Amino acid sequence: MDWDWESDEDETYTAYHEAGHAVVGCALGAQIDHVMLSQASVYDDLEDDLPRRFGDCLVNWGRVDPNHPWQQQRELLTILAGPIAEWLYREEDADEIDVTSWHLDWQQAEQCVRTMHAQPERQRRILGDAISRLKRLIAEPPVWPAVAALADELSIGDPIDGERVAEIVRFWWRRSGF
Known part of the structure; x- marks a missing residue:
């Protein structure tokens, strides 16, 4: 008997997305309280082209000064790591990132950058530099294998603790060797 399982691309994309947040956040010193995929979404009744599977990664930085430049950098990199990991998994064009598919992360990243610098041109440069750095870092060991391993575990469906x-x-x- 042949089993014909349909692949759920949205689930896989979400797993890589959430794994990106979790692995980079953990590597930068955060405690990950949990990371999971979720079937339910507040967006289910909206547009039909939105994915039906969403995830959650709860990053806990502990007691830190949110105005310290290093903390702001860690938060920005962790916010952007999810979309970049998903983008790398999708193997999309290296120069094109569709921010509409991860608009909530993008809003968080923009808010984070506004706390780092008031000048819009400098904000764009900070975002661009962070994205470029993450593309290189996430695509290589040890980050990419860790993201892939966590994404595989997330695809099973159970929440994963920190x-x-x-x-x-x-x-x-x-x-x-790190």
Whole structure:
């Protein structure tokens, strides 16, 4: 008997997206409280072209100064890591990133950058530099194998706690000699 399972691309894209947030956040020192995929969405009744599967990654920075430049950088990189990991998985054109598909992350990133610098031109440069850096970092070991491993586990459907995320990150960092 042949089983013909339909692949759920939206689920896979979301798994890579959330894994990107979790792995980069964890690598930058955050505690990941949980990361998961969710069937339910407040957007279900909206446009038909929106994906039906959404995820959640709860990043906990602990007691930090939110105005410290290093903290602002960590938050910006973690916010953008989800969309960049998804974008890399989709193997889309290297110069084209469709921000409409991850508008909530983009809004968070813009808000974060506004706290970093008041001048719009400087804000755009900070965003561009962060995106360029993440494209290079996420695409290479140890980050990409860690993202892929976590995305695979997320695809099973159970929420993943922060300790498991940290185990995956430690495993791939050790394998890569970091």
